[in-house]
Amino acid sequence: MNLAMLTDLYQFSMLYGYHLSGTDRKMANFDVFFRRHPFNGGFAVFAGLADLLAALQNFHFSDSDLEYIKSLGLKDAGFIEKLKNFHFSGDIFSFPEGSICFPGEPLMRFSGPLFEVQLLETLVLNIINFQTLIATKSARIFEASGKSAVVEFGLRRSHGPDGGLSASRAAYIGGCVATSNVLAGQKYGIPVKGTMAHSWIMSFPNELISFREYAKAFPDSSVFLVDTYNTLADGVPNAITVGLEMKKHGHTLKGIRLDSGDLAYLSVEARKMLDEAGLTETKILASNDLDEWIVDALRHEGAKIDIWGIGTKLVTGSPDSALGGVFKLSAIENEDGVIIPKIKVSQNEEKTTNPGLKSVYRVYDTSGMMTGDIICLADEIPTDESFKLAIHPLNEYKFFRVTPEYSIKAMMKKVFSNGVIVDGTEKLSDIRNRVLGELEKLHSSHKRLVNPHYYKVSLSQKLFRLRKSLLEKGLNIQKE
DSSP: OOOOOOOOOOHHHHHHHHHHHTTTTSSSEEEEESSSGGOOOEEHHHHHHHHHHHHHOOOOOOOHHHHHHHTTTTOOOHHHHHTOOOOOEEEEEETTTTEEEESSSOSEEEEHHHHHHHHHHHHHHHHHHHHHHHHHHHHHHHTTTEEEEEEEEEEGGSSSSHHHHHHHHHHHHHTSSSSSSSSHHHHHHOOOOOOOOOHHHHTTSSHHHHHHHHHHHHTTTTTTOSSSSSIIIIIIHHHHHHHHHHHHTOOOEEEEESSOOHHHHHHHHHHHHHHTTTTTTTTEEOOOOHHHHHHHHHHHTOOOOHHHHHHHOHHTTTOOOOOOOOEEEEEEEOOOEEEEEEEEEOOOOGGGGOSSEEHHHEOOTTTTTTEEEEEETTTOOTSSGSSEEEEETTEEEEEOOOTSSSEEOOOEEEEEEETEEOOOOOHHHHHHHHHHHHHSSSSSHHOOSSOOOOOOOEEOHHHHHHHHHHHHHHTTTOOO
């Protein structure tokens, strides 16, 4: 799908101004980062990279696109010619997709001609912000479930067709084992799972007949919805009756689904009934507007739920409407052809940016657990003196020492070089495995739902000094 026109008007307006002023070929660097964790949490999951790279590979303007752009008053022939021949020729450095990430650190760095990089801002944020939000939500639910099976059921409540497709992809990355979204299964290879609607049961003379007919159609994958009439008096007993009939013919009732009522109580009682009938292998799936807080509460109440079906609150990122990711200029070529660092200053300290071309390194303690991230200048390496003391971005008296016994890993790698994809297109299952593996290396205090512990994201001494000098001297400051 060509998404070149999926942008804000002010991107075209700025490009037009760059073109007319002759500054469009200046080399520039932009960072992608977010300022606050979604859901008041302690971590996020970086997602959307492969979809973004695919979009950039097919990024172009058709004749009809150019005619529409001219109708907006952007008629200069040279400008239209630049758009006609547009192809992003720059470089992109990025965290691997599926990485655990934190506020303030550059997840992606775009380098190239100002004209080209500026045009990408809206598309980059549209894809990365949404998928990172949903992948993070999915990972939180996965953790809250005790790392049990979570299935994404949210397509009917998602924000439009692409919102549904992107949400299914991101939810799988974050930890879901399957989706109900058939298109996501076809496009991304995500396992597809589903049960039945109440309408199936109501379309037959009674519940028992509906279960028998479903079992005939799906003898090896039946999951019965048991709350259409009376869960414990009718639904579960009818499911047991058909489950025992299936067992006689060498088949297994895979599960029952609870979609309303007191899920903790109903699951406990249903489990007793199934076990007493000899259907110990039959799983209990629960749905009904669940999220990580409800899942966590149900588990602590002793609910006997094996599989969690999560819909609306997962694919919409409830209660957060968006991830606040931004795309900020960090360096630009001056009149002498030298790349100089740039900083955006704000009265709100968290909105003051970090200047220059940057990289990120992750520090692990002797047990292999993540202990802090260091943002540094791109030409720094972990053996540099400036790495020995990692400083809080806003307070030079808060720091942590990087001792020799710690291991350090570079987080950013080149994924796009001179206009060509060179990395970042892994299998979705590999991206998902990265998330699960990194969650294991993140201390539980950062993953708890209430008052999670702050994960240290610090600056190298060299970057801290650069930032401080630009602030103090007022050099190259962009004021809001």
